[in-house]
Amino acid sequence: MSSDSPIIIVGTGHAGLSVAETLRRKGYEGEVRLIGEEPGLPYQRPPLSKQYLKGEWDESRLEQRNSGFFEKNRIDLVCGKAVTDIDPASRCLRLDDGSEVSWARLVLATGSRVRRLGVPGAEAKGVHYLQTRADADALKKAKENVRSVIVVGGGYIGLEGAAAFAQAGIKVTLLNRGTQLLSRSTSTPVSDYFYRLHHAQGVNIEFNTEVVSVNVVEGQAVGVTLDDGRSLRADLILVGIGVEPNTALAERAGLRCVDGVAVDGACRTSVSGILAAGDCTAFTHPLYGDTPIHLESIQNAVEQGRIAAATLVGEEVSYDAVPWFWSDQYQDKLQIAGLARGHDLEVIRGDDKGARFSVFCYAQRKLVAVESVNAPSDHMLSRRLLKQGISPTPDEAADLSFSLRDMLA
């Protein structure tokens, strides 16, 4: 074993694959092994709650790369095997079949896992989550035979799932804990827009509701009981109440973890020779001050994968990419550039009661995020404005005749 080979990557999701392919693109010649617990070739997760759930895409379109790609690039893909332990001292890891693998450098790209509904009855048949291809397959199959669905959670998974069900003519009730949809991630005008959109499609949205139990008959979920005492019936329950970073391996190995595996701008963890990338990480970002952030997005997974690979081949790099995200619901597309945390001003560009607008979010008069509904050019320009640290004044942002493009260097 040379001092830089093999590189072992744990997790075959977007971040893990990005590390492996960037290593080869950068000319790394050593051994690369990608180990993941899920069966089959690495696949795209976003379509699981969109095109795939709606039946518009078949399974083959989910694949990120075909098997020939891994052969051609000499990436040893090990699927269906979980890493159970890593030992930084001996640079050895153990798989769930008992075998051991040595590494010279290790990348953790273990992603996140769904938060489970912790109420009586929640483990019954008919209660679904949506994180993996297997979850999506189970949900698609169940969807064929249901007439009513309860969606627990008004975040992205809940809303995209609700849209897919409503479009299939299924009666949907969506239960939201607070008073606003997408409350963790979007401004009030955007969450109000998506409320109106779902309402117009016949989705019944209940705010300020908490599920206290799942009602079960002969092992099958038949509805839920709410904290106000009401019982709602449904043939299927989809739970989308967020995810948590997969840090168990890292924690057991003594890596520093705070709401994710702590990494620096070069994706290095607190232990030499071990890097991390994607949903499993937490890090400080030059655009967002000293408080560590944790992102759950394709942009972050792919970008951190590239950064980790660059670090592994000895480049001096530091992560400063502007975060971005998207969600598709019905025919509408939401695109977010930046992070709207702790902002104190929201400025609307366009007509938020129409079908195309953007919300510019400011913190102390500095632009921190732009949320665009069906306005892709605003989104692309905003990413460049944020990257260059340029803030239009609130008046300029609100003025459709003002050219944002002309502000760019």
Ligand SMILES: Cc1cc2nc3c(=O)[nH]c(=O)nc-3n(C[C@H](O)[C@H](O)[C@H](O)COP(=O)(O)OP(=O)(O)OC[C@H]3O[C@@H](n4cnc5c(N)ncnc54)[C@H](O)[C@@H]3O)c2cc1C
């Ligand atoms: C249904 C759905 C829709 C989404 N839609 C969007 C969207 O529209 N836009 C967007 O930006 N983001 C979206 N996301 C989020 C995005 O998919 C994630 O942020 C991204 O997949 C993170 O990539 P990752 O590689 O870090 O983790 P993951 O994709 O979660 O991959 C991690 C992999 O590691 C494996 N693993 C974990 N522990 C071990 C172990 N011990 N041993 C072996 N393997 C292990 C896991 O099984 C998994 O396969 C969506 C997510 C879901 C679930």
